[in-house]
Amino acid sequence: MATQELRKRANWQTISGAKALKAEELFQISLQTALDAAFPGVFLVERHPHEFGDIYSSYQLPQEVLDKIYNIDVQEKKANGKPKYEWGISMDFAIRNLKNGKILFGEIKRQDGWVENTSMQAGRGNAHERSCKYFTPGLMRLLRKTGGLSEEILPFWLVIVGDITRDPRRNREIAYWFQEYTKNYYMWRDTNDIGDMLDFFENNLLPYLI
Secondary structure (H helix, E strand, C coil): CCCCHHHHHCCHHHHHCCCCCCHHHHHHHHHHHHHHHHCCCCEEEEECCCCCCCCCCCCCCCHHHHCCCCCCCCCCECCCCCECCCCCCCCCEEEEECCCCCEEEEEEEECCCCCCCCCHHHHCCCHHHHHHHHHCHHHHHHHHHHHCCCCCCCCEEEEEECHHHHCHHHHHHHHHHCCCCHHHEEECCCCCCHHHHHHHHHHHCHHHHC
16 A cells, blocks of 8 residues: 555544543544445454453463462352452453454553753653553463464554653653564554654555554
8 A cells, every 4th residue: 555545644633623532442443433434344453452362361270389379260150150360461452454464463652751941850650661461472372363463563563652652761761672573563643633643654554464
């Protein structure tokens, strides 16, 4: 596709009506609207996908570990037949190609930041650090297997909003983490600039979903 094709085809009237929403909702509606215009019926931008809701509770520990911890029967059911214990992760979004089965999972992280007329302490918070769990071998393997994407990129997309996107300290930290994988994180510095977000996705990640 030509550069900025999603921006050109987006239904800006529909998107404009959603600008009062939170960033997570705005992201989903904007990207879905643009993809529907360019690829009718091909993509689904889903919020809070359910694939990984029990990955921890269903993980089998070695017996030697079970013998040393407070152990429970993770197979136990409630009276209604649903699992009593179920915990895992919930990604913020999944961008699914309904035709070929490829999926890009992602997180939207909002955080304060150190900007003009504030102190460095204004950049407190660890939302960006919590996203580092996706670099762990277990989650990396799971996301890559489920998403079916090329190993040229990471199997997840981190979208960052808030003053952290202009924080000189946090920008350096995050850029250091994602060395050689700059396609996998996006500083959405102005969430009113939806076109910039669409351009980033189209130029960096969309080709891996097609």
